[in-house]
Amino acid sequence: MMVDVVKDATSGFDKIVLREPQGSSAQVQLFGGQVTSWKNERGEELLFLSSKAIYKPPKAVRGGIPICFPQFGGLGSLEQHGFARNRLWQVVESSAPLPTIVNDGSAVTPIVSNKAIVELMLTPTEEDMKIWPHNFELRLRVALGSSGDLTMTVKVKNVDTRPFNFTFALHTYLSVADITEVRVEGLETLDYLDNLKDGERLTEQGDAITFDNEIDRIYLGTPTKIAVIDHEKKRTFVLRKDGLPDAVVWNPWERKSKAMTDFGDDEYKFMLCVEAAAVEKAIVVKPGEEWTGRQELSAVSSSYFSGQLDPRKVVHGSSKAHLPQNQTSIISRFSLRLFAAMTLMCSSRNPNIKKS
Numbered sequence: 001m002m003v004d005v006v007k008d009a010t011s012g013f014d015k016i017v018l019r020e021p022q023g024s025s026a027q028v029q030l031f032g033g034q035v036t037s038w039k040n041e042r043g044e045e046l047l048f049l050s051s052k053a054i055y056k057p058p059k060a061v062r063g064g065i066p067i068c069f070p071q072f073g074g075l076g077s078l079e080q081h082g083f084a085r086n087r088l089w090q091v092v093e094s095s096a097p098l099p100t101i102v103n104d105g106s107a108v109t110p111i112v113s114n115k116a117i118v119e120l121m122l123t124p125t126e127e128d129m130k131i132w133p134h135n136f137e138l139r140l141r142v143a144l145g146s147s148g149d150l151t152m153t154v155k156v157k158n159v160d161t162r163p164f165n166f167t168f169a170l171h172t173y174l175s176v177a178d179i180t181e182v183r184v185e186g187l188e189t190l191d192y193l194d195n196l197k198d199g200e201r202l203t204e205q206g207d208a209i210t211f212d213n214e215i216d217r218i219y220l221g222t223p224t225k226i227a228v229i230d231h232e233k234k235r236t237f238v239l240r241k242d243g244l245p246d247a248v249v250w251n252p253w254e255r256k257s258k259a260m261t262d263f264g265d266d267e268y269k270f271m272l273c274v275e276a277a278a279v280e281k282a283i284v285v286k287p288g289e290e291w292t293g294r295q296e297l298s299a300v301s302s303s304y305f306s307g308q309l310d311p312r313k314v315v316h317g318s319s320k321a322h323l324p325q326n327q328t329s330i331i332s333r334f335s336l337r338l339f340a341a342m343t344l345m346c347s348s349r350n351p352n353i354k355k356s
């Protein structure tokens with residue numbers, strides 16, 4: 001396991017490169033605390049990054065995994081998706097030793113762990129406190145596992161004297177071969193807020209989500225596991241999440257792509273955003289408390305992971321299964337309701353918030 005700190009030639013800011021012995025790697029920019037690359041053991045890029053991405057503040061980089069904090073979208077008085085994605089983060093001293101930061105990219109340090117790990121932190125500046133007057137510590141731990149899986153753990157600590165609340169998303173841009181050949185499983189039968197219809201609340205009817213037009217939806221209270229199946233690439237992304245109850249699905253399609261200056265006209269064909277998020281209900285953190293959210297991404301061959309997700313296993317966390325479609329949706333509705341009821345009974349308070 002190796003962790004390097006190098007200067008990013010495009011942005012001019014430092015970035016951290018994580019590598020594991022089988023060949024997979026990831027890159028995390030100090031600008032935005034943003035993962036901008038995640039490659040499998042064959043060196044294939046798994047995240048989408050626009051060829052027109054702009055690396056200059058205050059613009060956030062178009063692609064990778066931007067962090068939306070303390071506000072998702074336009075749900076508040078701050079700039080779209082909050083300010084964390086266009087601030088300069090710091091490397092935190094963590095259990096995994098980090099090399100000294102140098103400018104020529106020559107620092108290399110072996111990490112004694114089965115994961116390559118980096119931990120970054122963002123704290124507000126005086127200017128930030130003027131627009132969002134809450135003192136916080138936002139920590140991001142990125143870990144690349146021995147099988148190439150990418151885990152992001154986010155912690156928000158209230159170091160202020162008053163409670164504050166925030167909305168949040170890990171705005172993951174997945175790279176796909178052809179958006180029209182992609183399906184998303186795990187969000188069937190759920191309610192969603194449709195951003196293309198003024199946030200109207202609707203219910204997903206289909207067995208899986210497929211794409212032939214612009215989409216911008218916030219699926220509410222989703223299972224902990226979502227699968228994105230890229231038929232063309234014969235690859236399935238599995239996203240597991242905790243503490244982030246919602247999932248945003250976004251593709252700008254043709255017209256909106258042309259309107260974005262930092263996005264190629266045809267690039268919508270090669271990306272899909274599936275975002276682990278807390279949007280519908282803001283997270284409230286009292287003084288001294290810390291909230292934790294987590295997402296784990298893995299990419300597996302579709303021959304290993306094929307057909308529809310068994311919703312029982314979606315809820316309980318195993319990976320592959322086949323069921324006839326009608327059976328799937330009946331069990332899906334039943335088990336999702338049962339799961340929702342059990343969750344409500346068991347969690348009178350947010351289990352992802354701890355007192356320090």
Ligand SMILES: O=P(O)(O)OC[C@H]1O[C@H](O)[C@H](O)[C@@H](O)[C@@H]1O
Nearest residue numbers: 073080081195216248249250273
């Ligand atoms: O252009 P950005 O500010 O990065 O936002 C890109 C997209 O992010 C999310 O997916 C929102 O739901 C979309 O409404 C928004 O267009």
